[in-house]
Amino acid sequence: MSELRDLYQEVILDHGKSPRNFGKLESKTADAHGHNPLCGDTITIYLELDKDVIKDISFEGRGCAISLASASLMTGLLKGKNMDDAQVLFAHFHKLVSDSNKTMSVNIPTDDLQKLDVLAGVRDYPMRVKCATLAWHTFNAALQNNTEEVTTE
Numbered sequence: 001m002s003e004l005r006d007l008y009q010e011v012i013l014d015h016g017k018s019p020r021n022f023g024k025l026e027s028k029t030a031d032a033h034g035h036n037p038l039c040g041d042t043i044t045i046y047l048e049l050d051k052d053v054i055k056d057i058s059f060e061g062r063g064c065a066i067s068l069a070s071a072s073l074m075t076g077l078l079k080g081k082n083m084d085d086a087q088v089l090f091a092h093f094h095k096l097v098s099d100s101n102k103t104m105s106v107n108i109p110t111d112d113l114q115k116l117d118v119l120a121g122v123r124d125y126p127m128r129v130k131c132a133t134l135a136w137h138t139f140n141a142a143l144q145n146n147t148e149e150v151t152t153e
């Protein structure tokens, strides 16, 4: 179980066990559904947009600790951000989990970078990358008002 030991760091376990921002958002202005058939993770992202600011964000879903922790960390990170900042974070996260030559982006606050780094370990486990990116792709779909279910396949 050394893979799990490496991967399921304390923060991931904590967020996976008690996800933040979990539940339906009654004030939502957009939502999107996502599905990772490889692992069986499903997620719904709820967004409340105020012009271009993410006033509130929450999620509901079922899945492995990685998918829940990623959604939990992501929603905490995105709350209060504007759409441009959110796109920068999404791009950085995507690079972080898919490319071992990570470059620091000057436009992201250190606090946020540290939160994103928590999940960077998944890049060594291609199956788990999909668990970690599901929430982000689904968030992106909600942002684009895409009502089709997002799938990692």
Ligand code: ZN
Pocket: 036, 039, 040, 041, 063, 064, 065, 066, 067, 131
């Ligand atoms: Zn999963």
